[in-house]
Amino acid sequence: MAIVAGVDYGTLSVRVSIVDSERGRIGTGAGEYLLHRKREDPDHATQSHADHMSALVTAMGKALEAAGVEGGAIEALAIDTTGSSVVAVDDNLQPLDDYYLWCDHRAWREAAEFTAKAHETGLEAIQWCGGTYSSEWGFSKLLHWLRNNPDKRSRMATALEHCDMAAATLCGITKAEDAPRSICAMGHKWMWNASLGGLPPEEFLVAVDPLLAGVRAKLQGRYETSEKIAGRLSAEWAAKLGLREGIPVPVGAFDAHWDAIGAGCKEGDVVNVVGTSTCIMAIMPGVSLIQGVCGLVPGSIHPSLTGVEAGLSATGDIFDAIAKRAATTVAALSEGLDNFRAGQTGLLRLTWDNGDRTILVNPELGGVTLGWKLTHTAQDELFAAIEGTAFHTRVILQSMEEGGVPIRQVINGGGIPQKNDVLNRVYANVLNKPVLVPESDVTSLGSAIFAFLAAGTFKTLEEAQAALCPSYRVVEPDPKQAAVYARLYPLYRKLYFGLGQKGADAAAIGDVLPALRDIAAEARSSE
Numbered sequence: 001m002a003i004v005a006g007v008d009y010g011t012l013s014v015r016v017s018i019v020d021s022e023r024g025r026i027g028t029g030a031g032e033y034l035l036h037r038k039r040e041d042p043d044h045a046t047q048s049h050a051d052h053m054s055a056l057v058t059a060m061g062k063a064l065e066a067a068g069v070e071g072g073a074i075e076a077l078a079i080d081t082t083g084s085s086v087v088a089v090d091d092n093l094q095p096l097d098d099y100y101l102w103c104d105h106r107a108w109r110e111a112a113e114f115t116a117k118a119h120e121t122g123l124e125a126i127q128w129c130g131g132t133y134s135s136e137w138g139f140s141k142l143l144h145w146l147r148n149n150p151d152k153r154s155r156m157a158t159a160l161e162h163c164d165m166a167a168a169t170l171c172g173i174t175k176a177e178d179a180p181r182s183i184c185a186m187g188h189k190w191m192w193n194a195s196l197g198g199l200p201p202e203e204f205l206v207a208v209d210p211l212l213a214g215v216r217a218k219l220q221g222r223y224e225t226s227e228k229i230a231g232r233l234s235a236e237w238a239a240k241l242g243l244r245e246g247i248p249v250p251v252g253a254f255d256a257h258w259d260a261i262g263a264g265c266k267e268g269d270v271v272n273v274v275g276t277s278t279c280i281m282a283i284m285p286g287v288s289l290i291q292g293v294c295g296l297v298p299g300s301i302h303p304s305l306t307g308v309e310a311g312l313s314a315t316g317d318i319f320d321a322i323a324k325r326a327a328t329t330v331a332a333l334s335e336g337l338d339n340f341r342a343g344q345t346g347l348l349r350l351t352w353d354n355g356d357r358t359i360l361v362n363p364e365l366g367g368v369t370l371g372w373k374l375t376h377t378a379q380d381e382l383f384a385a386i387e388g389t390a391f392h393t394r395v396i397l398q399s400m401e402e403g404g405v406p407i408r409q410v411i412n413g414g415g416i417p418q419k420n421d422v423l424n425r426v427y428a429n430v431l432n433k434p435v436l437v438p439e440s441d442v443t444s445l446g447s448a449i450f451a452f453l454a455a456g457t458f459k460t461l462e463e464a465q466a467a468l469c470p471s472y473r474v475v476e477p478d479p480k481q482a483a484v485y486a487r488l489y490p491l492y493r494k495l496y497f498g499l500g501q502k503g504a505d506a507a508a509i510g511d512v513l514p515a516l517r518d519i520a521a522e523a524r525s526s527e
Contacts (some may be wrong), residue, residue: 027067171231
């Protein structure tokens with residue numbers, strides 16, 4: 001028997017799970033931190049490293065108390081975080097500014113410059129991230145910071161992803177060359193590719209902007225997968241957290257990637273980690289480049305397989321926004337949604353409220369709802385938004401399958417599927433596939449699995465999954481509802497590419513509104 005701590009940094013809070021190798025999760029604790037937004041700049045989203053670490057202390061204390069164990073019993077600690085969440089640091093790895101959080105989209109112009117220059121110069125790495133570089137990724141965020149902080153540029157020793165900064169901090173690492181570099185983070189968000197020589201060449205970066213001169217050399221460190229050890233818990237942080245000095249801390253990764261492991265992801269599975277946004281995870285033995293899919297990285301999810309990442313820039317955030325505009329909550333607005341039928345609202349919603357992460361990779365897009373009538377309610381819009389996120393997911397899964405990713409079953413992980421059966425039912429019907437929902441929350445369970453590997457408790461990741469991952473309840477598609485969505489999906493796909501791509505023939509969508517009305521009338525008449 002062994003006990004470890006799994007740490008999961010989300011958008012608004014950090015969660016710590018104390019996990020026993022035989023009994024499973026035995027205690028949890030959470031600590032919150034602020035997300036800094038600006039009304040005058042909706043693309044702005046930052047957080048403080050000090051706030052993150054203070055919240056971890058709070059969460060660890062609560063988790064140990066809930067588990068009823070002493071901190072000295074913890075044999076390893078592993079950390080996953082959001083990403084790409086980037087911080088510039090000085091020679092001692094001290095932050096020069098707040099993190100550019102994953103949902104900070106100020107760097108959309110910089111992302112476009114990276115994309116254009118990559119295609120102009122034939123940079124092969126751009127094909128590994130779907131052909132388009134994103135404002136949610138590391139280089140674009142760093143370039144935006146360099147352009148907008150001229151007084152701090154000379155003090156920047158390097159920039160770190162949150163998962164690497166957290167691990168370095170806990171292990172007392174203070175030099176860039178000693179810092180762990182997560183292949184998960186750097187591969188998916190910084191175009192790092194072992195087969196292409198690591199990061200993009202210096203001449204390419206300078207061609208994007210001379211401010212990037214020397215940055216490639218500054219992004220040094222130990223590039224490793226998460227079965228490797230980042231370091232050992234320092235005396236300082238052992239005292240703050242109430243743990244034992246010297247316990248191993250493995251190389252970190254992104255929250256959605258480890259949530260997929262916690263959800264039991266194997267070859268042939270797709271895991272939708274549905275939360276404030278949606279990350280869509282899969283693993284495959286080889287490499288097959290897929291247009292628009294935002295990352296293929298060997299070792300990023302499973303250390304021995306290729307990780308495939310795609311997703312939606314907003315999911316739960318959209319549901320929350322709809323409820324707030326109606327001066328209510330998602331829970332209250334959801335009452336009665338289980339009686340809604342496919343297509344009955346007559347609305348079709350493109351969930352681009354925070355831009356498009358996959359397939360179009362376009363942060364300039366905004367949400368679109370077609371089919372409004374004077375009688376529509378906020379509840380109708382919420383149901384249409386759930387349908388819209390499911391349709392968007394189907395677009396992504398179709399592209400993944402066409403690119404060679406095997407999809408045997410779909411697992412709905414993340415927090416929302418645990419408490420929203422309507423979403424699971426709609427997804428099963430839209431995808432026309434059984435949707436598996438873990439019987440218990442898997443958040444931070446993936447972190448615990450990698451902590452157990454670091455402690456030597458389990459020999460393989462699969463052995464740990466078999467011992468710790470929960471069973472599933474299965475939501476089967478309803479043939480009648482799936483048939484309605486089979487009629488709606490081509491309309492959604494036409495809108496998705498017709499409105500989402502510059503130069504597309506928007507005039508070709510004139511049949512959409514009449515079709516929505518007909519489908520809604522049929523759905524209501526069958527009640």
